[in-house]
Amino acid sequence: MSAPIPRLEWKAVTKRFGGEPVLDGLNLSVEAGRSLVIIGGSGQGKSVMLKLALGLLRPDAGTVLLDGKPLPGLAGRAQRRLYDRAGVLFQGAALFDSLTVWENVAFRLTNADGVSPAKARIRALAALEQVRLTDAVANLYPAELSGGMQKRVALARAIVADPDVLFFDEPTTGLDPVTASAINALIVDQVKRLGCTAVSITHDLASARVIADDIAMLHAGAIVWRGRSEELATTDNRQVRRFVDGGA
Numbered sequence: 001m002s003a004p005i006p007r008l009e010w011k012a013v014t015k016r017f018g019g020e021p022v023l024d025g026l027n028l029s030v031e032a033g034r035s036l037v038i039i040g041g042s043g044q045g046k047s048v049m050l051k052l053a054l055g056l057l058r059p060d061a062g063t064v065l066l067d068g069k070p071l072p073g074l075a076g077r078a079q080r081r082l083y084d085r086a087g088v089l090f091q092g093a094a095l096f097d098s099l100t101v102w103e104n105v106a107f108r109l110t111n112a113d114g115v116s117p118a119k120a121r122i123r124a125l126a127a128l129e130q131v132r133l134t135d136a137v138a139n140l141y142p143a144e145l146s147g148g149m150q151k152r153v154a155l156a157r158a159i160v161a162d163p164d165v166l167f168f169d170e171p172t173t174g175l176d177p178v179t180a181s182a183i184n185a186l187i188v189d190q191v192k193r194l195g196c197t198a199v200s201i202t203h204d205l206a207s208a209r210v211i212a213d214d215i216a217m218l219h220a221g222a223i224v225w226r227g228r229s230e231e232l233a234t235t236d237n238r239q240v241r242r243f244v245d246g247g248a
Helices: 047-055 076-083 101-106 107-109 117-130 148-159 178-194 205-211 229-233 236-248
Strands: 008-017 020-031 034-041 061-066 088-089 165-169 199-200 214-219 224-226
Touching: 008 047, 008 205, 020 034, 020 047, 020 061, 020 214, 020 224, 034 047, 034 205, 034 224, 047 061, 047 165, 047 229, 061 214, 088 148, 101 107, 101 117, 101 148, 101 199, 107 117, 117 148, 148 178, 178 205, 199 205, 214 229, 214 236, 224 229, 224 236, 229 236
Parallel strands: 034 199, 034 214, 088 165, 165 199
Antiparallel strands: 008 020, 008 061, 214 224
16 A cells, blocks of 8 residues: 655755755655644754745755645646645734734635635634634734734634645744743644644744644754654754754
8 A cells, every 4th residue: 555645745855045055855744634843943944944835935956745746836726726725824923914803814815715805704703713812802903912812813814714734933932931832722723623734843842842743853954853742852863952952
């Protein structure tokens, strides 16, 4: 029996900036329904990996595949159908200051998916409920919310279209431990509810241990270790031990 096709795969991916390789023949895959967290020091290329998967960058060599289909090679409707299946929680929430909470959550529905404002609002309110926010915040603006509430709104925006793949870029950055714990719990709940694949990058090891099924370590442009979340504490990999024990 052949192995299942990964939901998402970086295959021999190289990406250079100014002639210097940030990713150097990187290979990594995540199966459908799994939550993968990518850890590593600053400047190792974690954000570049996400941008490649989202089509914001193109690899210099190699390819990124979704369900076995190369993303950069697709165009027009085919590419749009694939990207329609993804949701993103950006670092810092990245909400639109000039839009209300519900308009932020519904932005994709009204601007890309052709959903009417009335139906989009209903779906936005349902997504807000999923992240433990009430209708009372729907007409507020991001500046009127705490950092934790802004992150919840951003998560609602990421899940509003019921994606197959969720990307999380440093989901707990700037949050206090209690709020970060609440966001981690919401991420786990929503990934399980949707039955989707999740790919996260984070410096927060506490967050990684909570939200990950599997953890991969990116170092010098390549994956140097991968294992189950519980194996992070016991591996003798030198780069992992340095990152876990020294936070560097």
